Amino acid sequence: MIEHKLILFTRAGCCLCEGLEERLSKLSLDQLETPLKLCVRDIDSKDVTNAEMASYSLQVPVLLLELSSPLRKFELPRVSPRLSEEALLLWLQKIIAGKIGKD
Numbered sequence: 001m002i003e004h005k006l007i008l009f010t011r012a013g014c015c016l017c018e019g020l021e022e023r024l025s026k027l028s029l030d031q032l033e034t035p036l037k038l039c040v041r042d043i044d045s046k047d048v049t050n051a052e053m054a055s056y057s058l059q060v061p062v063l064l065l066e067l068s069s070p071l072r073k074f075e076l077p078r079v080s081p082r083l084s085e086e087a088l089l090l091w092l093q094k095i096i097a098g099k100i101g102k103d
Contacts, residue, residue, distance in 0.1 A: 005066040006036040006092070007073075009043045009056045017061040019081055027089050034096045036065075065099060074099055 006029060010017035021040055029036040041048060043060050056062040063076040076095055079088065 003068055004034055004036050004096075005039050005064075005068075007039045007041060007064040007066055009041050009048075009052070009060050009062040009064070011043050011060045014060055016081060020061045020063075020079060023083075023085050023088055026085055027092075029092075032089075032093055032096065034100060036092070036096070065096065067099065072099075 006024070008017075008021055008024060010021060024038055029038055041052075043053060043057050043062075061079075063079065065074045065076055066072070067074075079091070083091065
């Protein structure tokens, strides 16, 4: 089974990170036309690569779309904290369709 991921880079104590994580966790990402699995990664953890740390440390929260088969990663535009959960889901669907449609 092909698994696509929505990776959220966060930082402990970041209110924008916590807000986005909370909204994303309420969404049915597995029900999208292209189902996604949410993966939350603390940018300050040892599991984050040096390249990821250098790229995203000063920008959290950061969303990456990881499409498999073949493996590709796309940094997504910054999400407005005012975006409703419904609007966030529609935005994600539009972004995913655009990225998959480029194949």
